[in-house]
Amino acid sequence: MKDLPARRLLLVHAHPDDESINNGATMALYAASGAQVTLVTCTLGEEGEVIPPDLAHLAPDREDRLGPHRVGELAAAMKELGVTDHRFLGGPGRFRDSGMMGVPQNRRRRAFWNTDVDDAVPYLVEIIRSMCPQVLVTYDPGGGYGHPDHIQAHRVAMRAAELAAERAFRRDLGAPHAIAKIYWNRMPRSVAEEGFARLRAAGGADFPGIAEIDDIPGVVDASEITTEIDGTAYAERKTAAMRAHATQIDVDGPFFALSNHLGQPIFATEYYQLVRGEPGAPPGEREHDLFAGVAA
Numbered sequence: 234m235k236d237l238p239a240r241r242l243l244l245v246h247a248h249p250d251d252e253s254i255n256n257g258a259t260m261a262l263y264a265a266s267g268a269q270v271t272l273v274t275c276t277l278g279e280e281g282e283v284i285p286p287d288l289a290h291l292a293p294d295r296e297d298r299l300g301p302h303r304v305g306e307l308a309a310a311m312k313e314l315g316v317t318d319h320r321f322l323g324g325p326g327r328f329r330d331s332g333m334m335g336v337p338q339n340r341r342r343r344a345f346w347n348t349d350v351d352d353a354v355p356y357l358v359e360i361i362r363s364m365c366p367q368v369l370v371t372y373d374p375g376g377g378y379g380h381p382d383h384i385q386a387h388r389v390a391m392r393a394a395e396l397a398a399e400r401a402f403r404r405d406l407g408a409p410h411a412i413a414k415i416y417w418n419r420m421p422r423s424v425a426e427e428g429f430a431r432l433r434a435a436g437g438a439d440f441p442g443i444a445e446i447d448d449i450p451g452v453v454d455a456s457e458i459t460t461e462i463d464g465t466a467y468a469e470r471k472t473a474a475m476r477a478h479a480t481q482i483d484v485d486g487p488f489f490a491l492s493n494h495l496g497q498p499i500f501a502t503e504y505y506q507l508v509r510g511e512p513g514a515p516p517g518e519r520e521h522d523l524f525a526g527v528a529a
């Protein structure tokens with residue numbers, strides 16, 4: 234197909250930091266294998282909190298310069314993962330971070346949550362039709378943990394995947410392309426529980442508290458998991474990418490905390506649920522490759 238790499242993976246995320254937390258090892262693994270890894274981030278994370286005191290001036294209720302700063306954090310994180318193709322949906326700053334569910338920022342004019350899905354979708358259709366991914370990764374319908382921008386990123390990603398394949402939809406955005414496999418980010422509850430047991434055994438690391446399992450995005454029963462990607466060889470790259478998001482993530486060895494200072498485990502094996510396309514493993518067995526079963 235054109236002169237594109239043989240394997241092409243597209244990830245759609247809401248804020249700079251989500252990609253490293255959810256898929257850092259997977260992205261590093263496929264980038265190292267020569268696949269094209271394209272990250273689309275829907276906002277700049279303008280409404281985030283700020284962990285380092287010396288950067289507190291960037292906050293949205295102060296200088297409101299957190300968005301541009303996080304663009305730099307994302308670039309540093311991508312360098313750690315070896316990912317060279319990362320884009321903002323509609324260009325940097327088109328859709329603004331909406332804040333947590335229920336805050337007044339949800340209703341701002343440019344808030345991603347306040348955007349009609351069909352106004353955002355064409356920007357992603359154009360990307361899909363230009364890089365022709367065989368695999369798409371995004372959040373489940375609940376956005377992993379209910380953040381409005383995560384829910385909206387799910388909606389835009391799923392709708393764009395559908396319309397990108399429609400022959401009658403906006404041919405000015407490129408030739409139709411059907412994505413072979415679509416996955417949602419998931420975490421088996423049993424693995425999450427084991428991770429928190431490790432954190433407690435380590436005395437909670439250096440964090441003042443420990444997060445709850447339901448703070449981890451996409452936790453489901455292990456029976457829902459179709460695919461696990463063993464990124465052990467890329468654990469240090471994932472951790473380095475998470476450290477690069479210094480305004481949002483505080484890393485302590487194999488553990489981290491967000492700006493709520495509640496410790497969570499870092500997982501080098503990352504889990505997925507195949508929701509569109511044919512599984513690449515026998516019934517009852519998990520895939521160990523997102524491209525399993527995809528025609529070369």
Ligand SMILES: CC(=O)N[C@H]1[C@@H](O[C@@H]2[C@H](O)[C@H](O)[C@@H](O)[C@H](O)[C@H]2O)O[C@H](CO)[C@@H](O)[C@@H]1O
Pocket residue numbers: 248249250251254278279280281282330331332333380481491492493494
């Ligand atoms: C991982 C993620 O999606 N982070 C979002 C989230 O940030 C959280 C938010 O600031 C919350 O108030 C804190 O308690 C929590 O610690 C943060 O992780 O929401 C932000 C605002 O929309 C967003 O910028 C950030 O990327």
Ligand SMILES: [Zn+2]
Pocket residue numbers: 247248251380383
């Ligand atoms: Zn997020």
